[in-house]
Amino acid sequence: MQRVPLKWAPLLVFLLLAGSVAVGQATWSLPPGRSVPWRGNVGVLHDLPLRSAIHTTLYPSGDDDAQAIRSAVAGCPPGKVVMLGPGVFSLGSAVSVTSGVTLRGSGMGITVLRGRRGMAGSFVVGIGDPAFGEERAVPLRGTHFKGGDTVTTASPHGWRAGDLIMIDQLNDPMGDPPVTNVGVGTSSWNGRTGDRSLGQLVSLKEVTSTTATLEIPLYWSFDARLKPSGVRLRGVTSGAGIEDLTVDNGESGSPAQNDSGGTVVMKGVANCWLHRVEVTGSWQSAVRVMAAYRSTIRSCRIHEGIPALPANGPQYGPRRAYGIFINPYASANLFENNEIYHLVSPFLIAGAVSGNVIAYNYLPDPYYSDPNWIQVTIGFHGPHPVMNLIEGNYSVGRIAPDNYWGSSSHNTFFRNRNRLPEGKSGAPWDFDLQHHARYYTLVGNVIGEPGREEVYQLQGVDLAGEKAVFRLGYHSDGDGRREGNDKGVGATLLRHGNWDSVHGAPLWNGTEDRSLPASLYLAGKPAWWGDAPWPPIGPDRVPMYPPDPGVGRGTPWGANGG
Numbered sequence: 001m002q003r004v005p006l007k008w009a010p011l012l013v014f015l016l017l018a019g020s021v022a023v024g025q026a027t028w029s030l031p032p033g034r035s036v037p038w039r040g041n042v043g044v045l046h047d048l049p050l051r052s053a054i055h056t057t058l059y060p061s062g063d064d065d066a067q068a069i070r071s072a073v074a075g076c077p078p079g080k081v082v083m084l085g086p087g088v089f090s091l092g093s094a095v096s097v098t099s100g101v102t103l104r105g106s107g108m109g110i111t112v113l114r115g116r117r118g119m120a121g122s123f124v125v126g127i128g129d130p131a132f133g134e135e136r137a138v139p140l141r142g143t144h145f146k147g148g149d150t151v152t153t154a155s156p157h158g159w160r161a162g163d164l165i166m167i168d169q170l171n172d173p174m175g176d177p178p179v180t181n182v183g184v185g186t187s188s189w190n191g192r193t194g195d196r197s198l199g200q201l202v203s204l205k206e207v208t209s210t211t212a213t214l215e216i217p218l219y220w221s222f223d224a225r226l227k228p229s230g231v232r233l234r235g236v237t238s239g240a241g242i243e244d245l246t247v248d249n250g251e252s253g254s255p256a257q258n259d260s261g262g263t264v265v266m267k268g269v270a271n272c273w274l275h276r277v278e279v280t281g282s283w284q285s286a287v288r289v290m291a292a293y294r295s296t297i298r299s300c301r302i303h304e305g306i307p308a309l310p311a312n313g314p315q316y317g318p319r320r321a322y323g324i325f326i327n328p329y330a331s332a333n334l335f336e337n338n339e340i341y342h343l344v345s346p347f348l349i350a351g352a353v354s355g356n357v358i359a360y361n362y363l364p365d366p367y368y369s370d371p372n373w374i375q376v377t378i379g380f381h382g383p384h385p386v387m388n389l390i391e392g393n394y395s396v397g398r399i400a401p402d403n404y405w406g407s408s409s410h411n412t413f414f415r416n417r418n419r420l421p422e423g424k425s426g427a428p429w430d431f432d433l434q435h436h437a438r439y440y441t442l443v444g445n446v447i448g449e450p451g452r453e454e455v456y457q458l459q460g461v462d463l464a465g466e467k468a469v470f471r472l473g474y475h476s477d478g479d480g481r482r483e484g485n486d487k488g489v490g491a492t493l494l495r496h497g498n499w500d501s502v503h504g505a506p507l508w509n510g511t512e513d514r515s516l517p518a519s520l521y522l523a524g525k526p527a528w529w530g531d532a533p534w535p536p537i538g539p540d541r542v543p544m545y546p547p548d549p550g551v552g553r554g555t556p557w558g559a560n561g562g
Helices: 066-074 487-491
Strands: 012-014 054-058 081-084 087-097 102-104 111-127 133-139 150-152 164-169 198-207 211-214 229-234 241-248 264-270 273-282 285-293 296-298 301-305 322-326 329-331 334-336 339-341 347-350 352-354 357-359 376-382 389-391 394-396 398-401 412-414 417-419 429-433 441-443 455-459 468-472 474-476 482-485 494-496 498-500 505-509
Touching (some): 066 081, 066 087, 087 102, 198 285, 198 329, 198 352, 376 394, 417 429, 494 505
Parallel strands (some): 087 111, 111 241, 111 264, 273 301, 285 329, 301 339, 329 352, 357 389, 376 398, 394 417, 398 429
Antiparallel strands (some): 164 198, 474 482, 498 505
16 A cells, blocks of 8 residues: 655645635636636526416326326427326326426425336336437548537538537557447447447537537537447437426336336437426436437436345445436436435446536435445546536545446536535545546635545555555455556646645645636536525635535535525
């Protein structure tokens, strides 16, 4: 085991702030190579629509209500609402919301959509179209650089303005950073194809026969050597939302909710949303997000895993009762102001997931079948998530870009509060950046609890070890044995202005500006925020973070109903 003392941390200067810094004085900014234009480019375009025209109102029948809800949705004109009255709606099969329709209840816990035991389908409620799929891959011509807003194809593409296109390229295991789907195991499902693990989902503004102008610029440079291509998605659902209700999977969870399912599924969607939705009962995933662009999940309460089946059955339940699982590809989505608890991993990100924002969520100690194990609150679990922003979250547990299925890079953690739970000693590290987790950025975070973490940093240790703020470079063979130590993790890690419990003060990166902006994706306090202090977390705030409200009591800033 190797400890890394403070004097070995290059370019860091020890400083204790005496007070808070005025937000208007902020001058620090992310290096261009580590940032993308999140501001104005995540979540539903122009924010969630306020639809008031009600097409029809339904009430529970006392029998199977699934077909009645499906019929009401199918007959609803775009821009109108299918309203559900108070009570429990029983579902014997899955219900999906289609383009332009809002499915709205009378409030969380007041309107309940409850799956029946043994119900058909791989989810309870969703947004999407069975016709969703991928068309032929069209090769791009030449290299397309990060920040560009036009792509050129090698032959006529047949695309139209408004289409969603998945742009990806071959993996590059020897590149900088490495992009690989090989870790403890080898994945084939974390991209459009197994060997294309990094990509971006884009919307087209204008087209010619061989060019397309993008709504949002490229997050990454797509290299001609790696054969970049674009694939149009068909059957995309747009402008659909679910609001103000509870989806209950406590009785209906089954092996049918497998690796492509969940309690609520958003698949093949653009500018869609979940707002003030409670999701209870997660078998594989509580909320599964797949092939999603510019969609929003806001002010939701997501909780409770379903007990595991016997040992000879599928290994779901507590071991795979994920919260929000983003996989295999998604771009420009916003996950904001949600409360997620009593699940294995509140956020699990895997695959070509790029340019998303996960912000202001309350993530208390996640549940795991081993009561001594510190589970992951926010995990990058498969190749190759890139350029995602994690901001303002309040979490208890371990944050882990792991090496299980491969690599990840260029993700930013800004103004988050994280600490280890009490009474647990398994995997005791606040930030666990493992093998091939390169070019991560951590700025303005408040990490740890005085007296809980024992050392600042560990390099490449196995699963045993001291409680630490950081563990860097670990590589496992899958049985807990260390197979190496990736020093590139620490060498490419940018840390600036993070307060940690070992030093009791923030550490700054050389002479970089010490006035931090309030947000990296918001121009100011959001409309749903309320009267709580803004920003809520950081070494420049007094106090540095709000009090923990406790499980099931909303966000620390009191805005869960926003």
